[in-house]
Amino acid sequence: MSFKLVLFAAGLTLAPFALGCADEALPSQPAGWDSAVTLREAVDKNPDPAIVEVDLSARPSDLEILPGTTTPAWTYDGGLPGPFIRAKLGDRVIVHFKNELPSPTTVHWHGIRVPANMDGTPGHSQPDTLPGESFTYDFVASDPGLYWYHPHVDSAVQVGNGLYGPLLVDDPGEGEKLGDELVLVLSDMAIAEDGSLEDPKTGGNFGTLFGREGNVLLVNGRVDPTIEARAGLRQRWRIVNAAKSRYYYLAIAGHEFTRIGGDGGWMEHPVETDKLLLTPGERADVLVEPRGAPGSTLSVRWVPYDRGYGTTFNRPEEEVFRIHLTNEPAAEAAPLPTIARSIEALDTAGAKPVKLTLTQSELNGEVVMGINGVPSWEANPLMAAVGETEVWTIDNTMEFDHPFHLHGFFFQPLDESGAPIRPIEWKDTLNVAVDGTSRFAVKYDNRPGMWMFHCHILDHADAGMMGMVQLQQ
Incomplete structure (x- = not known):
């Protein structure tokens, strides 16, 4: 796999302080701007900087997802989503997993090029991890990008109950900061008014054909959170669609997304789009520059996407989360470097x-x-x-x-x-x-x-x- 990143800013020398100077403070986001969507970070218990070693347990947990009610979710380490595992390119990742659920399970590392016996495919790459049992996953983070983990036993039920979490592999050689970063885990959950989980077989055959979507949209486990932002300051969103069936089609009125990458890191070059589509399992690496009057609020919306018979019928747009702009005047974002990645096309002659x-x-x-x-x-x-x-x-x-x-x-x-x-x-x-x-x-x-x-x-x-x-x- 050919991997080369090219970053340069016209008329500037690429250096850590090329976009500012010592006596001029760069504009910044307000303090705590992302606190509404902050992810729980996994605790790395290994002092070696080239090894990320964490404990991870799957267990039932009662969570307040809807105000005033509790939901008997299935979780990794008691929260939704599971803990945020962050590694550097080339790091060894060791995950000591314990199953505290009443059912067998495994952990699949979606997108990570792991050895086959670390892939979490029951009956093929590893046996089921039975209730009370443990399994240690051990692999190298060989590609930069956003990935995620989830079970592969009774997958629709277990993911729908809340078993999923993010894993980000940073590339120290990526170069200049492109924007203030958010990692966003999008999902949904089928929750009744009393907080209980709805029957995972609801709808019978039609539910199976349609693919059962939850009625509650979630961002990092929260319902319609609000982040704070200063208008004009670029943000970099690393997004994963962890929903078991829902396609996430995102839009912000009057704004565009600059998509710079996806499942396996950066693309050859960025693409501008007014709507961003992520099917279940997909990831996106996008740049967003919020704009608007000071004190106003932007709505990031789920737009119905026609993925087949009846999937858009009588379905309104829904708000996923909000961006509240501070009362400060709009800032001027640093010039965006040219972003490029050299990817050699696979030779398919004789394939x-x-x-x-x-x-x-x-x-x-x-x-x-x-x-x-x-x-x-x-x-x-x-x-x-x-x-x-x-x-x-x-x-x-x-x-x-x-x-x-x-x-x-x-x-x-x-x-x-x-x-x-x-x-x-x-x-x-x-x-x-x-x-x-x-x-x-x-x-x-x-x-x-x-x-x-x-x-x-x-x-x-x-x-x-x-x-x-x-x-x-």
Whole structure:
């Protein structure tokens, strides 16, 4: 994987203080500006600066998510989301996990290129971690970017109950600060008026087909929080969609997002967009410059996204969180450096074709989903070899979009001609639209083992839209 970052500011020498001088204070955000969305940080108990070693437990916890009520959530370390694990590029990450739930579970490190036996795929990469048991995850943070962790046993239920958390891998060589940083874990939860969790099987077959969305939108475990900001000061949002089914389509009236990266770090170059789409499992690295009258409030809104039959019908926009602008006059943001990453397109000459069709059927009155007409529990693994390059073509025959996720490996999305989609980026989750086809190229590095792929609408995965790649030496 070719990785090179290029940062420069026109007319300036790139240096830590290139954008200011010693006798001129740079404008800053108000004190405590991000306190409403502050994440709990994991405690690193290893003094070695190149090792991040933490304890992590999955356990039931009663949380006040809606005012005046408590919800019996399933949590990592008693909070929602799980603790924020932060590492540097190249660090060794050790997580001593204990299962204090009443059910088996595992931890999957979504997007991280871990060894197969650290991937958290039950029955393939590791056995279930039973109630009262422990398992130690040990891997190297080999790629910069935002990742996340969640279970892979009864995934829709366990993630829906609150089991998810962020993991950020910083690149010390990234260069100049691009904006004041927020890590935002977006999700939702199905909570009744009395605070109890709604039945995870609500809606029956239609609920499975639709993908069950929660009725409460959450940002870092909070409902509609407000951050403080000074108008004109650029912010860098590192966002993960940890919802089990909901597509997050974000908009701020009169504003644009500058998307500089996604699943596998930075893209070739930034892209401007007035709305930002994150399917379940996807991440985005975006720059935002809040603007408005002093004292005014901006609304960051969830916009209905048409991901298939009925998914936008009679659904209003909803507020996700707010940005309150201080009474100070607008600041002038530092000039934005040119942001670029050199990514070499994978050579697909002679690549092995892999063709998959996403399908549904019915068995004994229950919806069954599958790949090539076969549910996961009946499927044989695809065979692949270390060093091999494959081109996957995924056809969707259903009336719903599917966010397709490949464990353990980044890939490059391709267009209809087989050329890389520009700007090139490394992905691990890719949307396959209704009656549509998505393509990507993947090259397997030397991590043999069994690797899962599935729809990241977790109700769909649990209903059979899942398979395995057996990677051999």
